[in-house]
Amino acid sequence: MGEWHPDILGDGFEQQTLPLGSDTEGEVVATLVRSRPHPGARLFGELRETDVLYVHGWSDYFFQADLARFFTDRGARFCALDLRKYGRSLRPGQTPGYVAALDVYDADIEAALDAMGTKSAGRRLLLLGHSTGGLTLTLWAARHPGVADALVLNSPWLELQLGPLGRQALAPIVNARARFDPLGTHPVVDLGFYTRAQRELGTLPDGPEGWRPAQGFPTHPGWLAAIIAGHARVASGVDVGCPTLVLLSARSTVTLGWSDAMRETDSVLVVDDIARAATRIARTVTISRIEGAVHDVFLSAPAARAAAFDALGSWVGRIA
Template sequence: MTAEWAPDILGEPFEQLALPLGEDAEGPVIATLVRSRAHRAALKPLADVDVLYVHGWSDYFFQTELARFWNRLGAHFYALDLRKYGRSLRPGQTPGYVASLDEYDADIDAALGVIRGEGRRRRLVLMGHSTGGLTLALWASRHPDAASAVVLNSPWLELQTGAIGRQAIAPLIAARARFDPLGAHPVVDLGYYTRAQRELGSLPDSPDGWRPERGFPTHPGWLAAVIAGHRRVADGLDIDCPVLVMLSRGSTAPMQWMPAMTTTDSVLVVDDIAQAATRLGSHVMIARIPDAIHDVFLSADAPRKQAYAVVRDWACAGTLA
């Protein structure tokens, strides 16, 4: 059956495709694949590459500049709104909720099935931001030979409490997840990261409910799933292709608004993430971008341009050349 692509909310050259994934207790589950139909020159260095991008927590794909960057290098660009996020979120569903990050295997496999069906087999580059970076790192480690490269944009590889804090609270979170997986957590996102992006002018208006100012509510079952992913990273992954990890040079604790939040990561402790990144595989490059925020590609002009230059040089000067 031929895939029926539809116009996307981002307008030309973007299209979207719903990927049915069955049902759960909240009803039908889908993921949504987005593709860019922009012109790609056949003689560009990445003309035989497919890029699959996965967003972070409380997010969805809207980074049109990122798609154009990969298209200009010749790559085919796709993005995936995971189940219960963005384009895939349906009324009555708990936004972003999964009980295991392995559940996203079905989303990723469905997306790759469509991508591979669009033409001859091309090399695959996985690109993930924050929680999406954690998800793709785990997936790539479990699927050797599937990807030719992995690019992680501020991946959430360790809890903000650090390894010792994670180990201390993990049994408590796991116990509550067994008995009250959808219970309420206190709201800890005070909206400062969103404010930083607003001040930088890098965050467009989003459809209602897709990207709340203070993030989605979190639940014990979901947090237990994330912590389990962090533990697997800490134990060491075995991603068998080159990995590029991009991080800000500094962090700011999100306790009160500070202007420094427009030039630092106010979501993660980047030094802990850099340390955790060394456990992803044998071919890991860590790039620290001065003045970048949590999504380095939504930073101010100078750090954003540097981030793109790092990816271009890394991909085209040896990794994928």
């Protein structure tokens, strides 16, 4: 087992580096962050036999301490994974967030589960993914039936913003460029509105430089081809094999200019398309639309954030 060290989140949080070998850019690691359980809840909480593994979204890392406390207060062991080339796992000279296939993350997730010791201890596993992390965990659970006991998706990126027809039209172009220029540049499409909304709401802390840039990481053809391939697999129908909760904003605001509505809507994804795609990932899917929520529902204004936690708490209570 690896060693645990103090984490940047401070008291109650520790981190462990998970070696994953190397690639053309050098050493590759993932980082597991754990939150110490509440002693009383560990004995009596409804999730005392459950381990939670959280995976972040694009241009992101784990910093949602309130989300960790939600689970530890109910007795769960909570861990979060900074995937390779993100946040705590990003090393100098690496292309931030880049992979050419989403199943590359199998190694990151397996290393995290080994470090957690979930199945060897006979504990239940709840997977929790946000945005791109939600897509990654959906596909991982479908490829590893019987491992996860529950899946919670926070605004999962299950469909391209152009919709199914736009994705199908774009795919051949992206795939062709990915073959010849996988690390080529794309025009900047993130105008920083989502970051602005969170800063105005006061829900985005100041993290280490470069871990969460205001306009996101640069994107590349190889990475976009991997995302589109993941969307196509979801569209064809997959089965994660466990009860699933999908949390979404009630509405989207996707425009080329700032709008005050972005403080209470999803300004990243088209949530109606995501809700439709979510019906194709499991036999039992609960979709909860949160009025006033932003893209990360747990970083919304207080009323919407409370509603998201209430929806999560009610669902967890039913499946515990």
